[in-house]
Amino acid sequence: MEKIDREDIAITSKHSNRSRKQIEYLLEQYVYAKPKDWKKFLDLFLLVLGIGFVVSGIIFFFAFNWAELNKFIKIGVILLLLIICITCSFQLKIKEIYKKMLITAAAMLVGVLFAVFGQIYQTGANAYDFFLAWTIFITIWVITTHFYPLWLIYMVLINTTIILFNDQVQNNFHSIALCTLLFFLNGIACTALLALTKYYKTDIPLWFRNTLVLTVTSIATVGISLSIFDSKLQQGLLLIIGTLAFYAYCMKYAQINKSTFFIGTIGFSLLIIFNSILIHIFNEDFIFFFISIFVIITVTALIKFLLNLQRKWTNEK
DSSP states (O other): OOOOOOOHHHHHSSSOOOHHHHHHHHHHHHHHHHHHHHHHHHHHHHHHHHHHHHHHHHHHHHHOOOOOOOOHHHHHHHHHHHHHHHHHHHHHHOHHHHHHHHHHHHHHHHHHHHHHHHHHHHHOOHHHHHHHHHHHHHHHHHHHHOOHHHHHHHHHHHHHHHHHHHIIIOOOOHHHHHHHHHHHHHHHHHHHHHHHHHOOOOOOHHOOOOOOOHHHHHHHHHHHHHHTTTTTTTHHHHHHHHHHHHHHHHHHHHHHOOHHHHHHHHHHHHHHHHHHHHHHOOOOTTHHHHHHHHHHHHHHHHHHHHHHHHHHHHOOO
């Protein structure tokens, strides 16, 4: 039998004469997590945690014993571990998820290798060079592996490279312009991800989708707030237009996919922006008292609205 998702069950519950018990049975059978699902989750979680501790241990090993180690030993140990991770991922007959985790560990070791190399030979490179090289050398792995934790690391590296390049080399971007650039970079990636889930039915983890949305809304909120406080709305006009378009798309996506996370994130972002406008307009001490009351009321109303909306969507299912 083909896999049945929550949306299919919701449609059949509306347009069929199935009883409530039958609907609950289908949900328990095909949607709700079972003990084996929790076991699989714990296995993956502990494995990821173990790999993270191993990589962290390697980093602290070099940091603690830096002066006593020969430069060839320093580079040789990392290269050996890198080769072991890559070889095991291609040669061992293990599950695909474990191979992807080994590739992720190898991608982290690439960063450690560049850091050790730069410290040994004192290359004098800027910090952005380090992150740029790290990003370039793991690009093939990111594309071919198609592992979302690795994609998240990759996005962090790209954003870090752009920020450090502006701080250390270019230094021409104002904070608002930098926020605009980062917003469109991450916003395009997030929009493409949401489009994939809609048109190609791609199985994308909720945590990755929500992390991207939270990142984009945070950048937009900071950028627009800066343009308000600095009285540079003209410089932030492109960011404001892009933010409105992105928020509209996310709200439409949230209604279709019944995601209260999107609505809550955008709601809090708009609340912060509106408070920034109030503070900038009045610029008096007394306004903070009224803003505090306003925040309490609006946050309470937003939470109540989200709870009612979630309850409504749950009953529809």
